[in-house]
Amino acid sequence: xxxxxxxxxxxxxxxxxxxxxxxxxxxxxxxxxxxxxxxxxxxxxxxxxxxxxxxxxxxxxxxxxxxxxxxx
Numbered sequence: 001x002x003x004x005x006x007x008x009x010x011x012x013x014x015x016x017x018x019x020x021x022x023x024x025x026x027x028x029x030x031x032x033x034x035x036x037x038x039x040x041x042x043x044x045x046x047x048x049x050x051x052x053x054x055x056x057x058x059x060x061x062x063x064x065x066x067x068x069x070x071x072x
Contacts, residue, residue, distance in 0.1 A: 001030055011038045015051065020044045 004012050005025060012023045012030060022044070023030035024037055036042055046066065053059035 005030065011036060015048075018048060020048055 001012065001023070005028060008025075010025050013036075014021045014023070022033045022036050024033045036044070047063060050059040050063045050066075053062065
């Protein structure tokens with residue numbers, strides 16, 4: 001986290017135990033936050049449902065489809 005802070009990375013996400021946690025740079029430290037400032041409105045819990053797919057492209061396709069099921 002020190003390296004990210006020194007680089008000025010404003011937001012860091014971690015995937016642990018089936019959950020995404022968001023950490024936002026506040027001054028010189030990261031604080032855990034309930035939502036993302038970089039991607040406001042994103043449903044992190046919903047996104048977690050697709051992170052175990054066999055390929056990245058499969059995860060992306062299925063996640064996009066879940067956002068707009070009318071275009072299936």
